[in-house]
Amino acid sequence: MSGSRTGKSLTKYKIVFLGEQGVGKTSLITRFMYDTFDDHYQATIGIDFLSKTMYLDDKTIRLQLWDTAGQERFRSLIPSYIRDSHVAIVVYDVTSKKSFEYIDKWVEDVKAERGEENVVLCIVGNKNDLSDERQVSTEEGERKAQVLNATIFIETSTKAGFNVKNLFRKIAKTLPEFQKSDTVSLDDKASKSKPDVIDITTNNEDQEQSSCQC
Amino acid sequence: MDDIISVGRSNGKNGVRMVYLSSKSPSVPNLNEAFYGDFRRRISPERPQSHLSPTPLAEEQTNASLIDLYGDDENGKDENEPDDAEQEDGRNSELPVSPTLSPSVTTPAQGSNEEAPKDFSQYDRYGFKKQNAHITQEQYHEWWDEYSRYCIRRKRKWQDLLAKSGLALSDNDIPDRFPPRSEKLKRYVRKGIPAEWRGQAWWQFARGQEKLNRNKGVYDKLLASLNDRNDKVFSRDLEVIERDLHRTFPENIHFQKQPNDNEEPLMIQSLRRVLLAFSDYNPKIGYCQSMNFLAGLLLLFLDEEKTFWMLVIITSRYLPGVHNINLEGVNIDQGVLMLCVKEYLPDFWQRIVTKEQSRNYEFLYKLPPITLCTASWFMSCFVGIVPIETTLRIWDCLFYEESHVLFKMSLSILKICDQEVAAARRVMRNRVTNKDDSDIEIFQAIQSVPKKLLDPQTIFERVIFKRRLSLNNLNQEEIDRCRRYVSSQRLKLKNYADIMGDKPITKDSTKRDISIGPDFVENALSSEVYGFRRSLTTAHWNNSIKEKVRQIRRK
Numbered sequence: 001m002s003g004s005r006t007g008k009s010l011t012k013y014k015i016v017f018l019g020e021q022g023v024g025k026t027s028l029i030t031r032f033m034y035d036t037f038d039d040h041y042q043a044t045i046g047i048d049f050l051s052k053t054m055y056l057d058d059k060t061i062r063l064q065l066w067d068t069a070g071q072e073r074f075r076s077l078i079p080s081y082i083r084d085s086h087v088a089i090v091v092y093d094v095t096s097k098k099s100f101e102y103i104d105k106w107v108e109d110v111k112a113e114r115g116e117e118n119v120v121l122c123i124v125g126n127k128n129d130l131s132d133e134r135q136v137s138t139e140e141g142e143r144k145a146q147v148l149n150a151t152i153f154i155e156t157s158t159k160a161g162f163n164v165k166n167l168f169r170k171i172a173k174t175l176p177e178f179q180k181s182d183t184v185s186l187d188d189k190a191s192k193s194k195p196d197v198i199d200i201t202t203n204n205e206d207q208e209q210s211s212c213q214c
Numbered sequence: 215m216d217d218i219i220s221v222g223r224s225n226g227k228n229g230v231r232m233v234y235l236s237s238k239s240p241s242v243p244n245l246n247e248a249f250y251g252d253f254r255r256r257i258s259p260e261r262p263q264s265h266l267s268p269t270p271l272a273e274e275q276t277n278a279s280l281i282d283l284y285g286d287d288e289n290g291k292d293e294n295e296p297d298d299a300e301q302e303d304g305r306n307s308e309l310p311v312s313p314t315l316s317p318s319v320t321t322p323a324q325g326s327n328e329e330a331p332k333d334f335s336q337y338d339r340y341g342f343k344k345q346n347a348h349i350t351q352e353q354y355h356e357w358w359d360e361y362s363r364y365c366i367r368r369k370r371k372w373q374d375l376l377a378k379s380g381l382a383l384s385d386n387d388i389p390d391r392f393p394p395r396s397e398k399l400k401r402y403v404r405k406g407i408p409a410e411w412r413g414q415a416w417w418q419f420a421r422g423q424e425k426l427n428r429n430k431g432v433y434d435k436l437l438a439s440l441n442d443r444n445d446k447v448f449s450r451d452l453e454v455i456e457r458d459l460h461r462t463f464p465e466n467i468h469f470q471k472q473p474n475d476n477e478e479p480l481m482i483q484s485l486r487r488v489l490l491a492f493s494d495y496n497p498k499i500g501y502c503q504s505m506n507f508l509a510g511l512l513l514l515f516l517d518e519e520k521t522f523w524m525l526v527i528i529t530s531r532y533l534p535g536v537h538n539i540n541l542e543g544v545n546i547d548q549g550v551l552m553l554c555v556k557e558y559l560p561d562f563w564q565r566i567v568t569k570e571q572s573r574n575y576e577f578l579y580k581l582p583p584i585t586l587c588t589a590s591w592f593m594s595c596f597v598g599i600v601p602i603e604t605t606l607r608i609w610d611c612l613f614y615e616e617s618h619v620l621f622k623m624s625l626s627i628l629k630i631c632d633q634e635v636a637a638a639r640r641v642m643r644n645r646v647t648n649k650d651d652s653d654i655e656i657f658q659a660i661q662s663v664p665k666k667l668l669d670p671q672t673i674f675e676r677v678i679f680k681r682r683l684s685l686n687n688l689n690q691e692e693i694d695r696c697r698r699y700v701s702s703q704r705l706k707l708k709n710y711a712d713i714m715g716d717k718p719i720t721k722d723s724t725k726r727d728i729s730i731g732p733d734f735v736e737n738a739l740s741s742e743v744y745g746f747r748r749s750l751t752t753a754h755w756n757n758s759i760k761e762k763v764r765q766i767r768r769k
Contacts (some may be wrong), residue, residue, distance in 0.1 A: 012650055021503065022457040040464030042598060045504045046590030049657045064654060069590075071454060071503045073539050077586055098453075 010053070010062045013175060014084070018106040019091035020099035021070030024126040027158040028091060029067050032168055037159050044069050046077070059177045072102075075109060084113055087120040087171055092141075094125045094155065095133040100140070107148050120174045122152040124167060129157035334467075339409065340514055341467035342602050348665040349601065357668050361603065364671075369408040375399075392418050395614075403614040404678065406607050406670070413515035416524065419613040420531075425523050433519045436491040443494060451493040451501040459486055462506040468514065484518045485509055492525055499529060502537035504593035511597050511605070528595065532617040536593060542704075547592050548585035549578040549700035550693065551624055557746045558625055558685040562632040565652060575743070578700055579707035583653075587660045591624055600627070600667045607670040618693040625685045626677035627667070631659040684748075692747055699744050 017025040026041045026048070033052060048067040053060060066085070068078055088110040092099040103123060110119055123145040125136060138155055145153035152170050156163040172178050336351075338344050344354040376383065379393040388411055393399055407415045417423065459482050463469045468481045488509045493500045508528055512521040529536070535543025556563045556572065563572065566584050571577045595612060596605045611619040635655055667673060677683060 012654070021454060022461065038464070040460050042464060043458050043461040043503055043506065045507070045594050045598070047586040049587065049661050051654055051658060062654075064657075069503055073502060073541055077541055077544065077589060 010060055011177065012062045012064060013086045014064045014066065015087040015089060015171070016066045016068065016078075016085040016110075017089050017091060018068055018078075018110070019070060019124075020093070020096070020102045023070065023091045023093040023096070023099045024158050025070065025089075025091050026067050028089075028124070028126060028156065028164065028167075029065055031158040031161060031164045033065075035161065037161070046074070054172070056172060057178060061175065061177055072105075075105070078109070085110075085119065086175075087122065088114070089122045089124055089167075089171075090150075091124045091126050092136070093127050094136045094141070095127055095130050097135040100125075100136045100144070103144070104148070107150075116149060120152070120171060121148065121150040122154070122167065122171065123148065123150045125153075125155040126158060128155040128162065129160045337467050338602065340602060341469075342463070343465040346465070346665075348662065349668050353668065361669065361671075365406065365409065368402075368406050371405075372402060372408055372411070375402060388414055390414075400614060403610050404607075404674065407610045409606070412606065412610070413520070416609065416613045417516060417520055420524060420527050422520060422523050422527065425527060426520070429523070432495075433491060433522050436494050437487055440487075440490055440494065447497065447500065448493065452490065454503070455486065455489045455493070455501050455506070458501075458503060458506045459489075462510045466510075466514075469510065481510075481513060484513055484521070488513070488518055488522050488525065491522055495522075495526070496529070498539065499537045500539065502539075502541075502593070504590065505529070505537060507594045507597040511609075532612065532620070533592060533595075544589050544593065545581060545704065546697055546701050547621075548581050548589055549704060550696045551588060551592075551621055552577055552582060552585065553696060553700065553744055554621055554625055554685070554688065555628060558688070559629055559632065562628055565632075565656060575703065576707070578703050579711065584656065584660060587657065588624060588628075591627075591664075592620055595620065596623065596664075600664045600673075604667050604670040604673065607674070616690050618688055618690045621693055622678065622685060622688050623673065625688070626673045627664050628660075629677055629685075630667075630672070631656070631663045634663050635659050687748070696744065 017029060019025055021043070026044050027037065029048075029050060030036060030038070030041070033050060044067055046069055050065040050067070052063045052065065054063055068074065088107075090103045090106045090110070092103050094100075107121065110121065123141065125138070125141045128134075128138075141155065142153055151174055152167070154163055154167050154170065156167060158164060336343055336345065338354075338358075344358075345351045373383070375393065375398070376389055381389055381391055381393060384390050392415055403415075403419075460469075462482075462485060469479055469485075471477075471479055485506065489501055489506065492505070492509075499505075505525065509521055509525050512524050516524060533543060533547070536547060537543070555566070566582050567577055571580075571582070591599050596608050599605075600608070608619065608623050611623075638655075678686065680686065
C-alpha cells in the first residue's frame, strides 16, 4: 500500500470514515482536527471533506479525511473514488448493538473496492465513556476486528478525548513513511514553523487548533 | 400597541430584546408559531399533555410571531451605531423603517424574561447562531447592518406592490394573498420575500393550499394511525428519525431544550410527527437524511400540517426520486448538473473530469467525485450548505420558479468556487500541476466557499442577475428534458456495464480487450448526445469568438 505521490508534492493518504448514522464519525474527525467536542453535531448529508498536513519524524504527509453520511441508502452514493482509500475507519457505537452489526456491510464495501491487502482497515468502537449503556463489549469488538482482518481495533471516546490521538498514531505507524521508526516522534521546531500540522505524539492540551489551510 | 408583546431583558449595555409581532389569524404561519406552540389545532396522539395548557404568558404568545427585528441590538455595539439608535427611540428616520415594523421597534424593551436565560444576541431572527466556524460575529454584524436595511427597503416595495394590486395586509401585517404571477413578481421574489411573509408566500407559490384541499384530514389521520404501525420498515425509519431529531439544527434556539424546561422542545416534537407521518405517507421514500433539515426549516415558517404538505411537494414536484430508497433521483440530478457544468462552465468542467470521461458520457453513469458533495446541495435544498439568509433567498426562488433554480444556484456557486480557486492560485503563484492537488483544491473550495456566502447578494449580483451569462438561459423546460435524457442514458449505460462487467471504459481497457472501448460506447450513444437549447439573442453560442473579441478590445 502506498499513498499517491506526484513530483515534489506531498504524499497523500485518503482516509474514509464509515459507519452507522450517529456513531460519531464527524465527532471523531472534529476531535482529531480541532480537539473539541460538541454534544450535538448536525447530521452529515452526503460527504464532508477535510484535509490536514501531518508532520512526523522529519516527514510530512497530507491526510484527506472523508466524512460520510451514515444512513444505509447513502452507501450506494459513496463513489469508488472515496471507497478507494488507503485507510478506512469503520466506526460503531459501543452503546448500539445494531451499529456494531452494521460494520460488516461497510467492511464489505471497502474490501470490494480495495481488496483485502490494500487497505488499512480500522474498527473503532466509539462512545466508550457511556459505560452504563454499553451493549458491545471490548472483547466482542476485538473478536470481530480479528474476523474481519482489521489492522487496528480501538475503543475511543470523542467526548472524553480518549484514544483519538492514539488511533491516528496507530494509523500513522502503518503508513510506509513511518514504518521504520520505532516511535513516531515530532520535531518541535518544525511543528512551530508549521501551524497547521497535527501533533499526534503528545497528549498535551495545547494542540494546534488553527483551521486547515493546506 | 395592544397586539404587541415585547419580551426580553434590557440591562444597560447588555440590552437584549426580542420582539413578538402578533399574528391573530391561525391560518397565517409565522416565525415562531411552532416555537410557542399553536399546537392545539393539531391533533396528535403523541403530544405530551403539558403543552396543552401553556402558561398565561405563553397563551398570549400563542399566535405571536418571533422576529428579532434587527438581530444586532446587542452588547459590544459601538455608541455610534445608527441602527441601535433607531431601535432605542425610533426617531432617527434616516433608515426607512417600515410602518408596520416601527411600532414594535419603538416598544421599549422592558421587564426581564426569566424564561430567556440564553444570550439572544448570539442568535439571528430565526434562532440560528450568528457565529460559526466560517463566519465571525463581527463579519455577521458588518453584513447585517447593510442587509437589514436592504430587507426593510424591499419590504416597502412589496407593500407598494400589494397595494397597487389591490391586496390588503391582514391585521397581523401578513398578506393573505400575493399578486398573480408576472415578470415583476418574479423579480421581486428574486430580490427576497420579507422574512415574516415567507411562510405564506411559499405556501401560495408552491400551491400548497390546493394540495391540502385535495387531502383534507389526511395529516391528522396519519398521525392518529402512527401508533398502530409496527412493521419492520417503519420501525427502522422510526429509529433513524429519532437519531436525527437532535441532530437537526442543534445550534438553533428553537430546537434546543430550554434550561428551565425539562420537556423536549416543541419544535422537535413537531419535527418528529411530520417525519413519521411522511414516512408512513410515502413508503417509497420513508425517511431519508436531509429531510430533517427540509422539514426543520419549514417548521420555522409554517405550521405542522403545512410543513408536511410542503415536504410532500418538495420531494415529489421539485426533487422527484431524490430521496427514494435507491437515491436514483440524486444520481439523475447530479448527471444533469454535470451536463450543465459541461455546457455552462467549460473551464471548471475540465478540472473535474478527464477528457476521456467527458467525451464518452461515461460521467453520467460514473459520476465525478464532486457530485457526492453537490448531491447534498440538492437533497437538503441548500439548508446547512449556505448560510441561512442565502438559503432562504434560494427557497424564495425555488417555490416560485421550481427546481431549475437549484441547478442554477449550484452552477452559480460552482462558478464562484472556480473564481475563488483561480484567485487563490494567482495569489499563491503556485501552479497546481497534478490532478491530486487540483482535486483537493476543488474539494476544499466546494466545501468551504458556500459556507462563507453570508451575503445572499453575492450569488445574485455575481451570477443570477447577470443576464448575459449563458447559464441564466437555463429554464425549467430544459431541466425537465435533461432529466429525462440522463435517466434514459443511465439506464443504457447501466445495461452496458451489466453486459461488459464493471470495467472502466478507458483507452487502457481498449488495449486489453479490443471489443470494449470508448468507440463502443460512443457509437452506442452518439445519436443521443444532449444538446442544450441555446438562445440566439445572446452571443454565448460562440464563446471562443467572444473571447477573441475581448482580447482584441483589450489590445
